[in-house]
Amino acid sequence: MNKQINIALFFGGKISQHLVLLRKAAKKLGVRLDLVSYNRVCFDTENLEVKIRGNLNNNEGRIQGSARTLKNDGWLQIDDYDVLFFRTTGKHWEEVDLIVGSIQGSTHTPVVVDPIVKNGKPSMACKAYQMLALKKAGIEVPKTVYGSLWYLYEKMADSRHHILSVLTPSQRAQMIARGKMDDFESVINFEFPIIIKGSGGDRGTRVFKADNLKAMEKLVSKLRKSETEEGRRYMLQEYIPNDGDYRVLVLGKKVLGVMKRTQQQPGEFRNNYSAGGKVEVAQLPEEVLQLAVRAAAVCGLMVAGVDVMAKNPSGLRPAPLDKGASEGMSNNPKDYVILEVNKGPQFKGFMKATGIDVPAEIVKFLISLKK
Numbered sequence: 001m002n003k004q005i006n007i008a009l010f011f012g013g014k015i016s017q018h019l020v021l022l023r024k025a026a027k028k029l030g031v032r033l034d035l036v037s038y039n040r041v042c043f044d045t046e047n048l049e050v051k052i053r054g055n056l057n058n059n060e061g062r063i064q065g066s067a068r069t070l071k072n073d074g075w076l077q078i079d080d081y082d083v084l085f086f087r088t089t090g091k092h093w094e095e096v097d098l099i100v101g102s103i104q105g106s107t108h109t110p111v112v113v114d115p116i117v118k119n120g121k122p123s124m125a126c127k128a129y130q131m132l133a134l135k136k137a138g139i140e141v142p143k144t145v146y147g148s149l150w151y152l153y154e155k156m157a158d159s160r161h162h163i164l165s166v167l168t169p170s171q172r173a174q175m176i177a178r179g180k181m182d183d184f185e186s187v188i189n190f191e192f193p194i195i196i197k198g199s200g201g202d203r204g205t206r207v208f209k210a211d212n213l214k215a216m217e218k219l220v221s222k223l224r225k226s227e228t229e230e231g232r233r234y235m236l237q238e239y240i241p242n243d244g245d246y247r248v249l250v251l252g253k254k255v256l257g258v259m260k261r262t263q264q265q266p267g268e269f270r271n272n273y274s275a276g277g278k279v280e281v282a283q284l285p286e287e288v289l290q291l292a293v294r295a296a297a298v299c300g301l302m303v304a305g306v307d308v309m310a311k312n313p314s315g316l317r318p319a320p321l322d323k324g325a326s327e328g329m330s331n332n333p334k335d336y337v338i339l340e341v342n343k344g345p346q347f348k349g350f351m352k353a354t355g356i357d358v359p360a361e362i363v364k365f366l367i368s369l370k371k
């Protein structure tokens, strides 16, 4: 039965090990999964059809794993597929939109895996947008300010902020009562260290910490070029003290598993596996797993890696064990923040930590989506 299911997995750049694992898993499960490079997508104004270019008798033109399924004219029809899974969309929204637009209204409409791809806009995949959408949905995130780097710097440099931060609670209360706080009440909790995070970053590559105003100034000056010349956007975040964070792998409405990541290297604050974080299998209370599932849905993602951090790891209330909570952990979702929701997450570290056959589970999930 599975043999009748055709999955297209679109990717940019080189074929990664993750993609190879997904293709192998599909083969084992007896379904066709084609790895289709975004470079293969084309159309012309004469017949207006968006198609996937096929075998051009060289490696560049090959559609991995599907050469024998090509039509005589060497093209692949997008609506021949049942499920379309778009990875590495970051630099390829143009091709993604062409493909998604081309299947609208066709008789056999393939399922597009992530709602954000079908109904969303590229900006919705950015971290800043996620912070806003999650907070609006009642899900806790680190306190975040979005704006130009100089604006973020000024937020912290504002002398009134410094004055306020050295006041005692009763002095602050007096200032509030006298209406002297203006909008500074909202920044009062931004004390150093702070995080500066690229809205479009990935795998810890655009997450920075500054311990004081001087360090922040240096950081901002360094990042300014990427803001002005590459159009990168940044946000300021409160730094959440932590002893690691959690990666929850979500498939649709289910949690596949959880791993904890803990930074080992002195002087490194990021817990990412790719930044040297130690990974181990972990458990989270059911309420927190549900939080991760909801966060993925709010961000329009079906296959998602949700980064969760406990807000106050040392002071957590023990949760009742009969609710399946992990010992010593709060089961109150308000005690956790969502750092980001990753689309098409990496899973090497996750497999190592949990022993779960992630590619097989992802392919099974993709199969389950067929209408």
Ligand SMILES: Nc1ncnc2c1ncn2[C@@H]1O[C@H](COP(=O)(O)OP(=O)(O)O)[C@@H](O)[C@H]1O
Pocket: 142, 195, 197, 201, 202, 203, 204, 205, 206, 207, 237, 238, 239, 240, 241, 242, 245, 269, 270, 271, 272, 307, 339, 340
């Ligand atoms: N507000 C924060 N407070 C403390 N640590 C943070 C904060 N934001 C990110 N980090 C650390 O940096 C890592 C990477 O941040 P994240 O937002 O997941 O971006 P990405 O993984 O895409 O680079 C996190 O896993 C965490 O260890």
Ligand SMILES: [Mg+2]
Pocket: 203, 204, 272, 307, 339, 340
């Ligand atoms: Mg992350």
